[in-house]
């Protein structure tokens with residue numbers, strides 16, 4: 001089989017239908033064996049719990065072509081674990097973690113010609129998700145569920161790739177203090193849609209959300225965690241119970257400490273401190289590490305010394321090391337890389 005005829009070097013972060021996807025159904029208290037199918041359409045009751053009450057959780061991960069021509073994915077066991085936590089919080093049955101990883105592997109294997117080549121800057125984005133599918137009208141969890149995994153080749157999440165972006169402090173909250181910010185539920189993204197459209201209309205690339213209770217602490221953006229670098233090269237990331245525990249961020253903290261010998265701190269970060277940092281970046285599967293050049297808070301600008309032309313030196317080192325690990329040019333910590341082919 002040959003690679004698909006796709007302009008890999010110019011892909012944006014969008015959906016392209018691929019050949020196969022994985023589907024498993026939960027009914028009468030158990031998951032069926034699951035199949036791979038060409039059918040990308042879903043038919044369900046007009047009253048399905050997901051449609052009426054947003055009972056859906058998802059994951060995001062990537063498959064990479066390595067420098068020596070293998071196809072790998074990054075820490076899928078972590079996504080399996082997080083999806084289990086997400087499902088629990090929305091009263092959904094867990095999809096077994098080993099089967100989650102198998103489904104991801106199958107989906108990559110059966111769409112192998114869609115995995116972008118090494119060096120193209122593109123990757124195959126994998127989207128596992130689960131939703132309540134039977135009719136529910138009183139507010140309660142569904143009894144039937146569907147777990148699916150599809151794949152789509154993607155380029156950079158922010159236009160311009162690794163060029164610094166400008167973000168604004170949002171007046172909207174992303175997640176309640178004791179709410180669902182720590183899980184990957186569709187509802188967290190639905191509530192961010194107005195804020196992101198408004199940010200784009202005002203000329204900003206993303207929103208910086210503050211903690212809902214005091215609006216003094218940095219939380220995250222709509223789709224990534226923050227990493228800051230102090231003027232003395234310490235890597236700092238916000239600690240909060242209402243942000244998503246990013247797998248990229250947790251991996252970067254290991255990279256910073258063990259590969260780059262930097263001091264790392266996961267702690268509450270007050271917005272008042274942001275002006276004192278040397279570098280700022282957004283990290284996540286989609287974002288990788290996207291440098292932030294400027295944060296605007298109601299007209300007041302914080303411009304990081306790293307500027308708007310290129311990412312700061314520590315951000316660059318973190319990015320190069322992480323992507324080196326993912327693309328097989330730097331040795332990975334034990335268990336981080338799952339070889340598909």
Ligand code: PLP
Nearest residue numbers: 223224225244246247248284285
């Ligand atoms: N925060 C939010 C709100 C996200 O949607 C994502 C994306 O998955 C992340 C952070 C980054 O998480 P990860 O690094 O696990 O992709």
Ligand code: COI
Nearest residue numbers: 060061223284285286287
């Ligand atoms: C990811 O990085 O996988 C996400 O889910 C973020 C999303 C905004 C695309």
